[in-house]
Amino acid sequence: MADAYAPTDRTRLRRQPARGSYDRDVVHGILDEALVAHVAVATEHGPLIIPTTFARVDDVVYLHGSTANRVFRAAAAGGDVCLAVTLLGGLVLARSAFHLSMNYRAVVVYGRAVKVRSAAEKRRAVDAIVERVRPGRAAEARPPTDAELRKTIVLRLRLQEVSAKVRTGGPLDDEADLDWPVWAGVVPLSLVAGKPVPDGPSLPTS
């Protein structure tokens, strides 16, 4: 397996190419850290986006959703899909408003999704998504029944046309602004897990 994905017309970065990467490890690292992907399809009513959980297994991304979901139905019907994952790393407070920025690691995948028909692959995909959300959980949770699997669409999106984009570090102010009298630097951001709350009356559900 090559160490990098080949750039295509859709994934070649035109702006700030130094921030781009096709490196397999970089792409996989971002996908494996993210809990949510945004998936877009084009329909006769315009583009639709849905946020969804997912998991990467080798060079495949698995998505699962309800058979009633419009985005999943359109993707399962063979339409082009764009999947985007964005991890925020920090607020980049430049001295000039123009250079205000964010640090982030992002991946975009283009392709056509395939509806998984094999019950065994569906199970593997669902297990991978459960493991992604909570390592070890697939072995502990009550496994999906055949009826539950039938109500679930699982899509396979091959990692082929894919790129990463990463911004790190401090502000990129113009030389002339370096004396502007304002604090400049980075405020790091991270997604932090809090104290677990056990199921019970303190967790009203909507």
Next chain:
Amino acid sequence: MADAYAPTDRTRLRRQPARGSYDRDVVHGILDEALVAHVAVATEHGPLIIPTTFARVDDVVYLHGSTANRVFRAAAAGGDVCLAVTLLGGLVLARSAFHLSMNYRAVVVYGRAVKVRSAAEKRRAVDAIVERVRPGRAAEARPPTDAELRKTIVLRLRLQEVSAKVRTGGPLDDEADLDWPVWAGVVPLSLVAGKPVPDGPSLPTS
């Protein structure tokens, strides 16, 4: 101004309508907390998504980006746009794999974006985006020059066809699974700001 947006064919929630909201305050609250939106357009090469900063002002969302960006160019040309914002609230660890879920607050906006031509409105939009990232910053940072504003596309997307979806609370396991021997509940997630790092040699930039 009405207190709620009117549902349309695109925004009417078909699944789990109890989680949906068209309430103006709910929609605005989610948009005002999010730092990043994912914006999709449909092109002849399929759907494209870009993550971007944004700001809401009254019933408008402002986006800004480079004039070289393909998504902004397609949106500025009058194509349909879908904008999605997702705030993760927690991992919902159900006893069954099938009911594994996430708590989230999400907004989806459909519409056509308009390219802002007035320099004054462009300034207001850029100020609003700077303020969104860091309240008070628009007055302190070096303001954009006319040349910088010319290099920036500002898009105005009216909040008209818009809905929110909110999941809160604990797992929704089947009655028969309530004795399954595994911890069940919610692991809260939040985006947390760390200790600011001043600009300098410790912040190599890419």
